[in-house]
Amino acid sequence: MSRKIVQGVPMPSWPMRIFKGFVLLIFCAVVIIPFVGVISTSVAPNKQINESGGLVLLPKSINFSAYESLFAGGVVTRALFVSIFVTIVGTLLSLTVSCLLAYALARPGFSAGRPILLVVLFSMLFSPGIIPLYLTVKGVGLLDSIWALIVPTMISAFNVVVLRAFFMNLPNEITESARIDGAGELKTFSYIVLPLSKAVLSVIGLFYAVAYWNAFFSALLYLNDSKLWPLQLVLRTYVINDTQLGSAELGTELLPPQASIQMAILVVSIVPILIIYPFLQRHFAKGVLTGAVKG
């Protein structure tokens, strides 16, 4: 990936370099400032929030009262559990199903490999449409069930293609020797192939996890019961639509200002991604490129 410094090409002039640095700095600031503002406001003291009329960029002191009321067992706590459940269970199921399919498709000489591969590839060309998809989910009885957030989006054809490309690049000799030693497909897959694929498994796993954590569309479409809402729907209702969160929803008497509660909900939904981001980042360029090049 890294570009070597090209010999014989003159270094750009100083004004040019300063100009580039400046442009880049502005871009990065535009990305970072919203996050800083949100995190600061969520921990800022009430007085400062009221004075500033909304967002705070630098809190004068730090208090966690907004978080205390969020985690007191009300709407947000429940949504957090739903989101965590959907993300963990969904990611595990997605990874299992995708890896099994990708491994079968990567095996040379698998008699049904070609038709199944075509089924996978063609599904990437079109999307089924909102209405028929809704009716299908309704038809299999998933409406108003937490599984509606997992099952319809459990497998992504793109991720299967990336995994397959990775499995196909593993040296053939390794699986062959396992076979000669008497290992069946399941043994070869779980003891030889999977341990060699940790890098791609972590990338694809994290892609799935981010998708589950961020899922808003399926929740909006399939869930009427607000008890099943994941974090993203709570975020929409109480932050974007600005519905007031009272003590009934929060399950606590003590009420910090709306602004800091709203910002705390935002932070709660951002932080998990910020935590996995460094791990994700190490591998993702490679993972994305395998998919793009080999697809």
Next chain:
Amino acid sequence: MLQRSSKHPQQRLTLGQRLLRDRVLLLFALPGTALIIAFHYVPLLGNVIAFKDYQPFLGIGASDWSGWANFSVIFNGDPAFLRALKNTLILTGLQSVFVFPAPILLALLLNSLFSERIKRIAQSILYLPHFMSWVIVVALFQQMLGGSGLLNNYLRSHDLTTIDIIGNSELFHVLLTSQIIWKDTGWATILFLAALSQIDSQLYEAASVDGASRMKQLWHVTLPGLRGIIILLFILRLGDSLTVGFEQIILQQQAVGRDVSEVLDTYVYNNGVLGGAWGVAAAVGLVKGIVGVILVLTANKVAHMFGEQGVYQR
């Protein structure tokens, strides 16, 4: 015997025997394939309700056929449908002009940096918004640009006129476009940076020996090196051109009203899932899907005519 069977191991087996031999692999492939068929191909069949007078309590099978009646909103140019189509096309246009080239420019900027370290730090920052959900992005924009947002607070405290950007129907299309740029420009540079790193450095050396300035090198070496990937991504983009951000728009529809915010996808959702006009909504969705596939196929053909690889061969 052993030699012969290892040379042509498959010739002696019938299809049934081969499938029996591969039963473990078939079992491996089963759950994933079943899910793709159930949630991608079966709904495709569900599109028949576009030709039916669908009654939820009767089910798809028992509902009456209605011929092309559901398509009349399209053929007769129903105002609500035309409004959705118009907004979709405006947004597609804005995205092609502003969203599409943005990552190319940013990738060129990142690629021209001489410090690997600065480049890497900038990349980690610029990729981040891609991993945020639309709900978070919309909420962040509200906090920054809304009535009591950071921008207006600043303007107010300096006695300047405040501007209402969120909830302003005139600026809505611009707002949507800038949200997409904020969210995905950094991430989209990945592919362009990879393509840039593939360009042979000898081409640059040769060009500079021939006396080409840096601008000339950009024009004659860098941009031709990016041509393949730019065309490929543009074709893929074309296939999605009638899909302009369902989540992003539905989140903000309340604030500005349907006049400027209704697009084909929200039309389908609002009329079908919320309004109960299942058949009409399915008809619009079906036409949209078909047009999308036709656009990809056509664009691919055009790419081949220009000698480019396109999405798939031939």
